[in-house]
Amino acid sequence: MPVLAHHRGELEYLVYEGDRPDLPTLVLLHEGLGSAGQWGRLPALISARTGMSTLVYSRHGYGSSAGYGPTGPDYLHSEALTVLPEVLSTLGIERPFLVGHSDGASIAAIYASEYPVAGAVLIAPHVFVEDVTLNGIRQTAESLDTKVRPSLALFHDDPDALFRKWSGVWLSDEFATFDITEQCRRIGAPLLLVQGENDQYGSVAQLDRIVGAAGGDVTRRVLPGHGHHPHLQNADEIGDLITEFIAKLEEKGWAW
Structure with missing residues (x-):
């Protein structure tokens, strides 16, 4: 992948070029143990279906990006x-x-609570x-040697350091008070919320909190039979949900 210069270290990234320059750029932000390469088919799929240019990048300490993972x-x-x-x-990307x-x-x-976004x-x-969530992380730690490390090693330069930093933050006493409900109250852009019914790292209570707080239009989808990675279980289904959501915003005349 190409790399992006940054004062904390170079970041690997990839852009899927779209054919609708009138539409905003999709920017994909990966999970706590993810990377640009772990989105599977989704980035190319939604770029092709929506015509929107799509950016994926690995945060510092993830994938082959330089720097450190979660530090506090x-x-x-x-x-x-x-x-x-x-x-x-x-990269010259606005809204x-x-x-x-x-x-x-x-x-x-x-980000959407502080900066303008198209959705x-x-x-x-x-x-x-x-x-x-905490129980899910503890269970993942128990299978670090047998399942997790071999899987992460396919995508990350230093999977052990990454898992140690990420899980260490989440399981720390300091992180127990993490709550972004107030930030959600400041989001005015339309939101599509997606949760797997069998997610081992979170419940629909997360979606309920956003629905009750967000100031803009919110669409909520709970997917039966899906776990924490619905876009990997069924990229076409998630691609359809995202494409339809964007198409409906266009039909409503949403100002990009």
Whole structure:
């Protein structure tokens, strides 16, 4: 992948060029153990279906990007309010359409509370800390040697450091008070919320919190038979949901 210069270290990224320059750029923000390469078919699929140029990048310490992974309880805010704006500015992207998964969905929500966005799709977002999330992380840690490390090693230069930093933050006492409900109240852009019914890292209570707080139009979809990665289980289904959501905004005359 090409790399993007950044003062914290180079970031790997990839842009899928669209054929609708009149539409905003889709920007995909990966999960807590994700990377640009772990989105599967989704980036190319939604770019082709919507005509929107689509950016994916790996945050610092993820994939082959330089730097460090999560370093403290404010790491999601730092990514949303410092790093992401710098990435977008460097690439000349204004008022993006965000698609975030898990940690990436939280980053998208925080960004959208402070900066103009054309819209956002939040897949398995974390608005506050749930016991189900912490238990899911502990269970993942138990299978680090047998399942998790071999899988992460396919995409990350240093999977052990990444898992240690990420899980360490989430399981820390300092992170227990993480709550972005107030930020969600400041989001005026339309939102599509997606949650797998069998998500081992979060519940529909996260969507309920956003629905009750967000100031703009919110569409909520809970998917039976899906876990934490619905876009990997069925990329076509998630691609359809995103494409239809964007098409409806166009039909309504939403100002891009």
